[in-house]
Amino acid sequence: MRFEQQVAVVTGAASGIGRALVQRLSSEGAAVVAVDIVEEPLQALVTELQGQGAKLCACCADVASESGVEAMLTTATSTYGRLDILCNNAGIMDLMTPAAEVPLELWERVLAVNLYGPFLACRRAIPIFLEQGSGTIVNTASEAGLRGGAAGTPYTVSKHGLIGLTRSIAFHYGERGIRCNAVCPGAVATAIGLGQGTPSQSGLERVGAFIHASAPSRVASPDEIAAAIAFLASKEASYINGAILPVDGGWLAA
Numbered sequence: 001m002r003f004e005q006q007v008a009v010v011t012g013a014a015s016g017i018g019r020a021l022v023q024r025l026s027s028e029g030a031a032v033v034a035v036d037i038v039e040e041p042l043q044a045l046v047t048e049l050q051g052q053g054a055k056l057c058a059c060c061a062d063v064a065s066e067s068g069v070e071a072m073l074t075t076a077t078s079t080y081g082r083l084d085i086l087c088n089n090a091g092i093m094d095l096m097t098p099a100a101e102v103p104l105e106l107w108e109r110v111l112a113v114n115l116y117g118p119f120l121a122c123r124r125a126i127p128i129f130l131e132q133g134s135g136t137i138v139n140t141a142s143e144a145g146l147r148g149g150a151a152g153t154p155y156t157v158s159k160h161g162l163i164g165l166t167r168s169i170a171f172h173y174g175e176r177g178i179r180c181n182a183v184c185p186g187a188v189a190t191a192i193g194l195g196q197g198t199p200s201q202s203g204l205e206r207v208g209a210f211i212h213a214s215a216p217s218r219v220a221s222p223d224e225i226a227a228a229i230a231f232l233a234s235k236e237a238s239y240i241n242g243a244i245l246p247v248d249g250g251w252l253a254a
């Protein structure tokens with residue numbers, strides 16, 4: 001099994017891509033700390049997989065806060081004794097809102113969850129990796145991190161920033177045994193939203209119309225993205241560092 005004896009932290013674990021990733025990593029031998037801000041579906045997933053013999057635990061935390069990040073990484077080291085894989089996957093959308101219409105609150109929250117959160121987690125995980133002499137990070141960015149027309153302004157900015165964070169860490173820490181890569185999913189069948197409250201009807205219509213008009217004809221399943229993340233996290237990708245991998249069915253090629 002690819003992840004035997006390894007310990008992984010996965011954020012955004014209660015739903016969509018994160019949920020598929022937890023299932024994949026734990027079925028391939030990893031001990032997993034499954035992190036999400038929403039408690040009930042997170043606990044349900046963990047209980048279900050524990051029932052199948054998987055080694056994992058739940059950590060209910062907000063990745064946008066330093067205390068949340070501290071809790072999830074301490075859970076990994078105190079429960080399983082080490083940390084090998086960090087998957088910064090939690091993310092929220094912005095309802096395709098263009099710059100002039102963005103309320104400051106929306107800007108701050110999208111940046112906090114999608115960019116500051118991964119930065120805080122990397123900043124806390126890297127010293128653990130350096131002490132061990134190895135470790136790998138996979139960030140879930142987006143097509144919106146590679147061009148201007150795949151989302152609204154806050155989301156696009158956050159994902160461009162996440163790609164910059166990925167490359168910077170790869171550059172600064174590659175020689176010391178740490179790899180950092182990112183996947184850029186296209187359209188994936190998940191429940192992604194604002195992460196709080198109910199999206200307005202006009203916002204939902206905007207997202208639906210956009211995906212209908214520009215995405216490839218087939219929308220990905222969460223597991224198709226999880227498979228790419230698991231590959232980048234695995235030893236099979238031992239010479240891949242700083243890569244930004246579109247997983248989009250060819251959307252970017254259009």
Ligand SMILES: NC(=O)c1ccc[n+]([C@@H]2O[C@H](COP(=O)([O-])OP(=O)(O)OC[C@H]3O[C@@H](n4cnc5c(N)ncnc54)[C@H](O)[C@@H]3O)[C@@H](O)[C@H]2O)c1
Nearest residue numbers: 012015016017037062063090091142185187188190191192
């Ligand atoms: N679905 C798509 O089409 C798509 C496309 C490109 C990129 N992505 C990216 O994939 C990642 C996963 O999204 P998804 O589509 O699986 O969405 P999802 O909504 O199904 O899952 C995201 C999970 O993150 C959790 N979360 C949100 N804010 C959090 C916080 N502050 N702290 C901890 N957990 C939090 C949510 O509760 C949810 O369980 C995101 O980073 C998203 O930007 C998704």
